[in-house]
Amino acid sequence: MSPKKKTSRRTRGATATATRKRRMNKASRKKTAKRAARASTKETVRSAAKKPKGATRIIVFACSWYPSIAADNAGVVGLEYSADVRILTLACAGRLTPSLVLDAFGAGAAGVLVAACKPELCHHVNGSSICERTVAETRELAELLGIGAERVLLETFDSEKGEPFVESVESFRKRVGKLKPFVVEQ
Amino acid sequence: MSLEREVKETKAYNCVECGICTASCPVSRVNPDFSPRLMVEKLLLGSGMEIFSDRELWSCLTCRTCSVRCPSQVDYNEFTRAARVKARKAGFEGVDTHAGVLRSIMELQAKGFRPKAATWLDGGLKTAKQGHDFYFVGCLPYFDVVFTNIELKSTSIARSAVRLMNLAGIRPVVSENERCCGHDFYWSGNHEGFEKLAAFNLKLISGSKAKRVILTCPEGYHMFSEAYKARFGKLGFEVVHLTDVLLEKVKKGKLKLGRPSSALAEETLKVTLQDACRMGRMMGKTEEMRELLRLIPGVELVEMPRNRADAVCCGSSEWVSCTLCNKQIQLERLAESRDTGAKLLVTACPKCRIHLTCALYDKDRPIKIDIEDITSLLMDAAENGSGKGGKRRA
Numbered sequence: 001m002s003p004k005k006k007t008s009r010r011t012r013g014a015t016a017t018a019t020r021k022r023r024m025n026k027a028s029r030k031k032t033a034k035r036a037a038r039a040s041t042k043e044t045v046r047s048a049a050k051k052p053k054g055a056t057r058i059i060v061f062a063c064s065w066y067p068s069i070a071a072d073n074a075g076v077v078g079l080e081y082s083a084d085v086r087i088l089t090l091a092c093a094g095r096l097t098p099s100l101v102l103d104a105f106g107a108g109a110a111g112v113l114v115a116a117c118k119p120e121l122c123h124h125v126n127g128s129s130i131c132e133r134t135v136a137e138t139r140e141l142a143e144l145l146g147i148g149a150e151r152v153l154l155e156t157f158d159s160e161k162g163e164p165f166v167e168s169v170e171s172f173r174k175r176v177g178k179l180k181p182f183v184v185e186q
Numbered sequence: 187m188s189l190e191r192e193v194k195e196t197k198a199y200n201c202v203e204c205g206i207c208t209a210s211c212p213v214s215r216v217n218p219d220f221s222p223r224l225m226v227e228k229l230l231l232g233s234g235m236e237i238f239s240d241r242e243l244w245s246c247l248t249c250r251t252c253s254v255r256c257p258s259q260v261d262y263n264e265f266t267r268a269a270r271v272k273a274r275k276a277g278f279e280g281v282d283t284h285a286g287v288l289r290s291i292m293e294l295q296a297k298g299f300r301p302k303a304a305t306w307l308d309g310g311l312k313t314a315k316q317g318h319d320f321y322f323v324g325c326l327p328y329f330d331v332v333f334t335n336i337e338l339k340s341t342s343i344a345r346s347a348v349r350l351m352n353l354a355g356i357r358p359v360v361s362e363n364e365r366c367c368g369h370d371f372y373w374s375g376n377h378e379g380f381e382k383l384a385a386f387n388l389k390l391i392s393g394s395k396a397k398r399v400i401l402t403c404p405e406g407y408h409m410f411s412e413a414y415k416a417r418f419g420k421l422g423f424e425v426v427h428l429t430d431v432l433l434e435k436v437k438k439g440k441l442k443l444g445r446p447s448s449a450l451a452e453e454t455l456k457v458t459l460q461d462a463c464r465m466g467r468m469m470g471k472t473e474e475m476r477e478l479l480r481l482i483p484g485v486e487l488v489e490m491p492r493n494r495a496d497a498v499c500c501g502s503s504e505w506v507s508c509t510l511c512n513k514q515i516q517l518e519r520l521a522e523s524r525d526t527g528a529k530l531l532v533t534a535c536p537k538c539r540i541h542l543t544c545a546l547y548d549k550d551r552p553i554k555i556d557i558e559d560i561t562s563l564l565m566d567a568a569e570n571g572s573g574k575g576g577k578r579r580a
């Protein structure tokens with residue numbers, strides 16, 4: 001390249017940059033794709049599923065109606081269940097996605113119990129039946145991923161009493177505790 | 187974070203602001219907010235944060251049309267990939283499609299969860315534990331579960347592939363512990379995830395003593411052929427697409443193709459081919475499939491106006507960002523395929539099939555055309571060509 005050409009190229013570059021800058025200011029609209037509200041649910045799942053060594057961490061996704069109220073009542077009447085169980089409340093069981101369940105396993109959970117209301121009692125018309133399909137799908141995926149379908153369970157509730165809730169959580173935890181651990185390679 | 191390296195590597199400084207990229211881009215056609223040229227300009231100004239925080243960074247389909255057409259050899263496609271890696275580090279990411287389930291699956295696999303995913307194999311298929319040929323299935327078993335909502339089964343492709351190989355005298359290794367090839371992590375900026383998945387797969391393949399890996403998925407084919415080689419150097423095995431293997435076998439007379447059952451009722455079955463971006467523009471493979479299709483008796487191949495390296499992307503990629511805009515791209519492509527007069531749209535990529543089927547799934551379907559994977563069509567033809575057809579199961 002001749003020296004003359006070089007200079008002209010540089011000048012051209014400078015003006016081009018100026019035009020670019022001007023255009024850019026006009027065009028710059030703030031559009032952020034920062035992790036949205038959805039991410040906060042994910043973070044909650046991650047921190048809840050973290051476990052001390054050797055513990056059988058059970059995550060319970062509980063609908064905010066019957067199951068959650070039942071869990072509260074269990075506390076009120078002083079029913080005991082394992083401290084390895086973590087309850088995460090969903091506004092409705094219909095909010096559950098396979099991704100939430102799988103992420104719980106990714107973060108260290110040994111089992112995931114989904115606690116929904118009985119379909120006919122669902123406060124959001126069809127939330128519970130949507131949840132049923134979601135859980136069925138998730139169980140299939142868990143099988144393919146080597147986790148095992150038996151580590152994902154759906155239980156439905158029709159009462160606000162604490163006993164049935166504690167019973168299903170405890171029996172699920174014991175069953176999961178007896179399973180052969182799934183393989184996580186390094 | 188600075189983007190100087192990206193400017194150098196993608197030769198963005200060469201940009202002459204011609205706008206060919208934006209004019210060629212399928213996304214820009216329907217979404218005026220998206221412009222590769224504007225992105226290149228921003229890149230040259232060094233406004234990194236502005237690029238990272240731009241929602242449109244995740245709208246690119248990474249279809250490589252722009253890079254192929256750019257007169258100044260700016261590799262915008264590669265820039266998107268590199269910028270996404272940095273954007274992710276800065277805390278930005280795209281919106282997952284399907285409520286993130288496919289991302290979760292890939293994440294678990296990258297974490298080391300060992301899949302047991304060969305549930306699609308049936309007794310009639312001959313496979314091996316070790317051997318010369320390894321059939322890399324990819325994510326098909328998971329698609330079966332995730333896409334029940336559009337009533338689409340993808341493992342039929344895998345079964346057809348193994349059956350075809352068997353008919354051609356190949357007994358491939360199929361492993362239930364195979365993981366995702368890492369394509370979607372690679373293109374959506376999760377480089378660590380990609381490397382982990384790739385390392386797991388390479389270990390698995392080397393354990394099988396395979397000297398050749400056969401794929402039916404163009405994305406996996408491209409990953410193994412380019413990204414794996416770029417990251418891990420020589421692989422120690424050959425990477426081929428199933429259509430290459432079959433074409434050779436058909437030419438040598440080792441595999442006979444007959445009229446596929448869908449062509450029995452008619453004079454000729456008109457088909458048109460959707461080129462996959464990874465196959466056509468990225469690997470430069472457009473003719474092998476066409477040759478194979480022409481070798482099937484009773485099948486006539488008609489081309490869409492935009493074909494081969496000019497083919498339009500199926501409209502969605504990496505399980506990130508699926509909006510009305512993507513749907514529009516798909517519907518336009520479907521209309522283009524219908525206008526050829528073809529009865530069957532043949533896809534060469536399982537994801538093209540999923541995306542286009544999804545766009546067709548609306549209850550008041552405006553477009554009617556059947557969609558089938560090339561592997562399934564070939565299997566159909568081979569069953570009827572081997573003389574032993576009829577009795578065998580599809």
Ligand code: SF4
Pocket residue numbers: 200201202203204205206207208222223226255256257258259260262
């Ligand atoms: S096609 Fe190439 S030279 Fe033209 S505007 Fe796009 S990046 Fe710049």
Ligand code: SF4
Pocket residue numbers: 207210211212213214222245246247248249250251252253262263
């Ligand atoms: S890679 Fe495809 S979608 Fe992305 S900017 Fe280029 S042409 Fe548009």
